[in-house]
Amino acid sequence: MKVNRDQVVAMIEEMAAAMAQNKEYLTELDSAIGDADHGINMARGFRKVLEKLPPVADKDIGTIFKNVAMSLISAVGGAAGPLYGTFFMQFGKIAAGKEELTASDIGAMLAAGLEGIKQRGKAVVGEKTMVDALEPAVEAYSAAADAGKDLVECLRAAVAAAEDGKKATIPLVAKKGRAHYLGERSVGHQDPGATSAELLLRAMLKVLES
Secondary structure, eight states: OOEEHHHHHHHHHHHHHHHHHTHHHHHHHHHHHSOSOHHHHHHHHHHHHHHHSGGGTTSOHHHHHHHHHHHHHHHOOTTHHHHHHHHHHHHHHHTTTOSEEOHHHHHHHHHHHHHHHHHHHOOOTTSSSTHHHHHHHHHHHHHHHHTTOOHHHHHHHHHHHHHHHHHHTTTSOOOSTGGGGGGGGGTTOOOHHHHHHHHHHHHHHHHHHO
16 A cells, blocks of 8 residues: 555645644643643644645645645744654655655654654653654554554554553653643643644544545
8 A cells, every 4th residue: 555645635634634623622731731832833833734735735745744844833833843843844855756655655754753853852752742652653653564564554553552652641740841840740741742743643544544
């Protein structure tokens, strides 16, 4: 199975829908340990993505993802804009010039996106950030691919791992971002960044399952 350009565009549209639908939920999570704006920022960022999508929707997949990255960087406030911008910029580098993506391509994109976020944010698993969802997802995708699973099964494994990682942030003490100022008071709250990361991966899967 391969992912064509139309499916990539559909994934981006589904991501935007997920951010719009979960805007209040993400903002509620962020109100407990952050600036109470993560949902608002992500929804606004993906509205910008949709605005900028039509002129590049017929270009190669790398160009499409680079456009997503630049839109998010320009429109999303706080740390999420540069971090998710980096994530999708790495997608764009792996997908440069491609008209379709293999399971291997997507695995490489996810791994590169994670590495970009880790380098920019200087975060590791256990610090109550989006890395807590993304790193297990990348590892699960890779393990499923190594076991001979197809693309959809690999993404299902990634989403399941991201969901577990998201939930695993609840008992953690935040070590990064605004939340780290709360120290022990950040315990008991799910990280909004890990939550939005899981939602974005789930949006990718939804398109391939439909």
